[in-house]
Amino acid sequence: MQYHEAKLLATAADKTQWPKSELPEIIFAGRSNAGKSTLINGLVNRKNLAYSGKTPGKTRLLNFFIVDNKIVFTDAPGYGYATSDAKSALAFEKLIDPYFRERKQLKGMILVADIRRVPSEDDITMADFARKSHLAIIVACTKADKVSKNAANNSMKKIADTLGLSPRLLVPVASLKKEGMDQLWEKIDQLAAQSQK
Numbered sequence: 001m002q003y004h005e006a007k008l009l010a011t012a013a014d015k016t017q018w019p020k021s022e023l024p025e026i027i028f029a030g031r032s033n034a035g036k037s038t039l040i041n042g043l044v045n046r047k048n049l050a051y052s053g054k055t056p057g058k059t060r061l062l063n064f065f066i067v068d069n070k071i072v073f074t075d076a077p078g079y080g081y082a083t084s085d086a087k088s089a090l091a092f093e094k095l096i097d098p099y100f101r102e103r104k105q106l107k108g109m110i111l112v113a114d115i116r117r118v119p120s121e122d123d124i125t126m127a128d129f130a131r132k133s134h135l136a137i138i139v140a141c142t143k144a145d146k147v148s149k150n151a152a153n154n155s156m157k158k159i160a161d162t163l164g165l166s167p168r169l170l171v172p173v174a175s176l177k178k179e180g181m182d183q184l185w186e187k188i189d190q191l192a193a194q195s196q197k
């Protein structure tokens with residue numbers, strides 16, 4: 001795996017705290033506990049750059065990481081955990097809506113989905129949103145180390161189908177074992193190159 005230089009640029013509760021940067025940005029979106037933060041750590045080969053953990057709801061704010069001085073990864077809180085909790089759903093929206101609406105640098109989305117689960121309504125909404133906003137989308141199917149190759153292939157077909165996306169946009173990953181990182185980087189580099197045009 002290639003070396004990648006990464007550091008935290010900013011942690012933002014609202015737009016006044018968004019970093020001043022012109023670099024293309026990619027948001028890591030997905031259900032709570034899907035493995036967004038662990039994936040960021042895996043991609044840059046660091047253990048604890050992004051805060052991750054066993055209990056859902058680890059990431060609370062938007063965390064911006066600058067990588068290789070050429071791209072910014074935005075780690076976001078997950079959705080769908082305790083959906084009955086209207087207060088946290090509202091907090092999520094307040095944090096994410098302005099970012100989606102106003103962040104000009106935002107060029108792409110990595111939709112992070114547990115390979116063992118059928119995408120939720122919220123996942124479908126996210127994929128639809130990316131399509132409508134002309135954001136490039138990549139689906140990282142996490143925790144592939146927990147299933148057989150065969151099961152992984154079947155799940156990925158189902159995930160692509162449910163999200164209405166081409167299977168080519170999906171990449172299986174095992175972030176803790178650093179599997180699939182090169183394949184995902186290849187897609188990220190393509191995305192970054194496109195957004196430069």
Ligand SMILES: Nc1nc2c(ncn2[C@@H]2O[C@H](COP(=O)(O)OP(=O)(O)OP(=O)(O)O)[C@@H](O)[C@H]2O)c(=O)[nH]1
Nearest residue numbers: 033034035036037038052053057058059078143175
């Ligand atoms: N086996 C395995 N475990 C993983 C993988 N990715 C993440 N995990 C585990 O899943 C749990 C959740 O990971 P996080 O990265 O914190 O998930 P998140 O999506 O950032 O969660 P929130 O910030 O709460 O929304 C942690 O215990 C991780 O170690 C993976 O590819 N394989």
Ligand SMILES: [Mg+2]
Nearest residue numbers: 036037058059
């Ligand atoms: Mg997280």
